[in-house]
Amino acid sequence: MPVGTAATVKGVAVPQLAATGAEMVLANTYHLHLQPGEAVVAEAGGLHRFMGWQGPLLTDSGGYQVFSLGAINRIDDEGVTFRSPRDGARIALTPERAMAIQMALGADVAMAFDQCPPWPASESVVAEACRRTHAWLERCVAAHARPDQALFGIVQGGCYPALREESARRVAAFDLPGIAVGGVSVGEPVEEMHRIVRQLGPLLPEARPHYLMGVGSLREMAVAVAQGFDLFDCVLPTRLGRHGAALVGGERWNLRNARFRHDHTPLDPGCPCLACRQHSRAYLHHLIRTEEMLGCTLLSLHNLTTLLRFTTAMARAISEGNFSEAFAPWEQDSPAAHTWAACG
Amino acid sequence: MPVGTAATVKGVAVPQLAATGAEMVLANTYHLHLQPGEAVVAEAGGLHRFMGWQGPLLTDSGGYQVFSLGAINRIDDEGVTFRSPRDGARIALTPERAMAIQMALGADVAMAFDQCPPWPASESVVAEACRRTHAWLERCVAAHARPDQALFGIVQGGCYPALREESARRVAAFDLPGIAVGGVSVGEPVEEMHRIVRQLGPLLPEARPHYLMGVGSLREMAVAVAQGFDLFDCVLPTRLGRHGAALVGGERWNLRNARFRHDHTPLDPGCPCLACRQHSRAYLHHLIRTEEMLGCTLLSLHNLTTLLRFTTAMARAISEGNFSEAFAPWEQDSPAAHTWAACG
Numbered sequence: 259m260p261v262g263t264a265a266t267v268k269g270v271a272v273p274q275l276a277a278t279g280a281e282m283v284l285a286n287t288y289h290l291h292l293q294p295g296e297a298v299v300a301e302a303g304g305l306h307r308f309m310g311w312q313g314p315l316l317t318d319s320g321g322y323q324v325f326s327l328g329a330i331n332r333i334d335d336e337g338v339t340f341r342s343p344r345d346g347a348r349i350a351l352t353p354e355r356a357m358a359i360q361m362a363l364g365a366d367v368a369m370a371f372d373q374c375p376p377w378p379a380s381e382s383v384v385a386e387a388c389r390r391t392h393a394w395l396e397r398c399v400a401a402h403a404r405p406d407q408a409l410f411g412i413v414q415g416g417c418y419p420a421l422r423e424e425s426a427r428r429v430a431a432f433d434l435p436g437i438a439v440g441g442v443s444v445g446e447p448v449e450e451m452h453r454i455v456r457q458l459g460p461l462l463p464e465a466r467p468h469y470l471m472g473v474g475s476l477r478e479m480a481v482a483v484a485q486g487f488d489l490f491d492c493v494l495p496t497r498l499g500r501h502g503a504a505l506v507g508g509e510r511w512n513l514r515n516a517r518f519r520h521d522h523t524p525l526d527p528g529c530p531c532l533a534c535r536q537h538s539r540a541y542l543h544h545l546i547r548t549e550e551m552l553g554c555t556l557l558s559l560h561n562l563t564t565l566l567r568f569t570t571a572m573a574r575a576i577s578e579g580n581f582s583e584a585f586a587p588w589e590q591d592s593p594a595a596h597t598w599a600a601c602g
Numbered sequence: 603m604p605v606g607t608a609a610t611v612k613g614v615a616v617p618q619l620a621a622t623g624a625e626m627v628l629a630n631t632y633h634l635h636l637q638p639g640e641a642v643v644a645e646a647g648g649l650h651r652f653m654g655w656q657g658p659l660l661t662d663s664g665g666y667q668v669f670s671l672g673a674i675n676r677i678d679d680e681g682v683t684f685r686s687p688r689d690g691a692r693i694a695l696t697p698e699r700a701m702a703i704q705m706a707l708g709a710d711v712a713m714a715f716d717q718c719p720p721w722p723a724s725e726s727v728v729a730e731a732c733r734r735t736h737a738w739l740e741r742c743v744a745a746h747a748r749p750d751q752a753l754f755g756i757v758q759g760g761c762y763p764a765l766r767e768e769s770a771r772r773v774a775a776f777d778l779p780g781i782a783v784g785g786v787s788v789g790e791p792v793e794e795m796h797r798i799v800r801q802l803g804p805l806l807p808e809a810r811p812h813y814l815m816g817v818g819s820l821r822e823m824a825v826a827v828a829q830g831f832d833l834f835d836c837v838l839p840t841r842l843g844r845h846g847a848a849l850v851g852g853e854r855w856n857l858r859n860a861r862f863r864h865d866h867t868p869l870d871p872g873c874p875c876l877a878c879r880q881h882s883r884a885y886l887h888h889l890i891r892t893e894e895m896l897g898c899t900l901l902s903l904h905n906l907t908t909l910l911r912f913t914t915a916m917a918r919a920i921s922e923g924n925f926s927e928a929f930a931p932w933e934q935d936s937p938a939a940h941t942w943a944a945c946g
Binding site (some may be wrong): 309537 | 610881
């Protein structure tokens with residue numbers, strides 16, 4: 259899922275987004291609550307109509323942003339109180355409020371309100387966050403009353419296997435249509451994330467979609483898909499694009515680099531995106547050097563297309579029964595650029 | 603002609619630009635000379651290939667930017683010396699150099715190197731700029747050696763009718779495929795511009811395209827088309843778009859205004875652009891308020907589409923023989939919003 263924080267994937271128009279191969283898009287409840295406010299989105303007929311995206315949409319619960327971005331006043335079992343970065347107003351977010359906001363936004367999938375502890379955090383802090391996350395999930399389930407919207411629970415537990423196992427068991431016990439793993443991609447070493455994914459994969463209910471939150475790098479997605487994960491989101495492709503970086507052959511290239519000044523070949527000859535079909539590395543270098551918006555847009559389109567070609571290729575390999583062979587090099591932390599052949 | 607200063611119409615991808623109805627695009631010699639440099643563009647196979655625009659392209663001569671943006675060291679009959687704003691390097695621009703740069707850029711139309719005096723300027727200053735402009739035109743014609751590229755001469759003369767008349771006569775005397783009027787839209791009152799256009803229209807050779815430089819507001823284009831002008835360029839549609847303003851029904855609307863917060867209707871229901879077809883005023887307001895790039899792109903697309911619908915409607919009215927009736931209200935400085943019917 260490309261990330262459309264404020265009901266727009268930054269710098270990308272809806273037809274361009276569709277052309278990247280994107281099917282499902284994520285939007286941020288925290289940001290949309292602050293601006294324009296869920297009432298405006300509801301008036302418009304919901305998030306699909308408001309942002310003009312007809313495909314599936316998911317909203318996060320706002321919890322992650324409150325904990326990572328907000329000026330928090332208080333966290334207790336009731337919920338979280340923080341100051342709006344826009345006008346300093348006190349805002350209280352509770353499981354019930356998070357559900358009400360997401361029901362008003364009207365995405366296809368809403369996420370439970372959870373407490374995501376920072377990394378590193380002691381076992382007792384993470385245990386407390388787990389306890390709260392499970393209690394809040396019960397309240398989310400009770401408050402969620404929109405039958406046309408799915409609610410996903412979130413597994414927490416940090417880097418503590420016993421807490422992860424208990425959280426997976428407790429969240430899976432709710433009869434919800436999907437299950438997410440949070441508290442990854444929060445600064446922990448990548449090996450730690452792999453370990454969590456390999457531990458949890460077999461523990462999650464096979465029939466329900468698994469969503470690994472905040473993860474979107476190629477190898478980590480391959481590792482997680484091998485463990486049964488289905489959904490990912492990541493700001494990386496658009497954030498890198500805005501900073502002049504392109505994902506090519508599994509590497510990050512800085513298009514500002516002088517080595518591209520005279521390079522009139524396509525960014526990635528095998529890529530079907532607008533940047534690669536219609537422009538050269540020298541042109542993209544020029545756009546980034548002159549700080550032209552179009553440079554950010556074209557690199558964002560390329561990076562989104564690259565990630566979505568990768569996930570599409572994994573889906574195809576699974577349906578053709580050869581995922582293990584085609585994507586084994588990615589899973590094994592080995593240099594895997596040669597498996598780009600699988601991404602057609 | 604939408605303005606693509608640095609070989610990109612700001613914030614607009616090439617397929618989006620084509621969808622606005624744009625046929626011909628202007629790029630700035632001054633900016634492209636500084637970055638990436640005409641050698642890079644020539645290596646790429648010329649400006650069309652470099653920027654991915656297959657339609658006609660025109661480059662200005664760089665003169666206007668040197669006089670308006672540059673830190674000028676010296677102007678004399680030989681040319682202009684200025685300091686590069688990028689690295690402080692001394693750059694000399696002469697008629698021969700301006701031709702060499704534009705030949706390397708390879709647009710379909712190159713412009714003569716002229717001296718555009720500021721407004722206001724005394725008659726003697728403008729007379730001196732005219733004398734130099736005519737002398738430089740002779741050197742441009744001698745230096746221009748690319749038969750697949752048209753060279754247009756530029757009429758100067760400020761607000762002085764006798765100087766304008768003499769300049770028109772001198773420039774028309776060269777056997778060039780097009781003729782431009784410069785030194786308008788440089789700060790003079792709009793009535794002054796109308797007077798210049800009405801004076802020069804009948805004096806310019808009818809068979810050759812007339813280009814009114816730097817003009818792109820609706821009424822001024824209608825006034826000029828009535829006098830036989832064919833080509834215009836203006837940064838206004840994209841500059842307004844980047845600042846959150848939309849051209850609707852002949853007015854400028856500031857989409858940041860709170861009155862749009864709950865307005866879920868299309869920006870302009872009659873407009874076929876992406877912003878109007880797929881989004882609402884409330885969404886555009888939200889994008890501008892949150893400073894999302896997409897807001898700038900969508901408003902730029904709308905403003906370009908609006909201006910190009912207007913010029914297309916004028917072209918159609920001319921070919922159908924009813925320009926005078928359909929566009930009379932625009933020519934007469936009267937409120938003309940009702941003539942939007944003519945723009946289909």
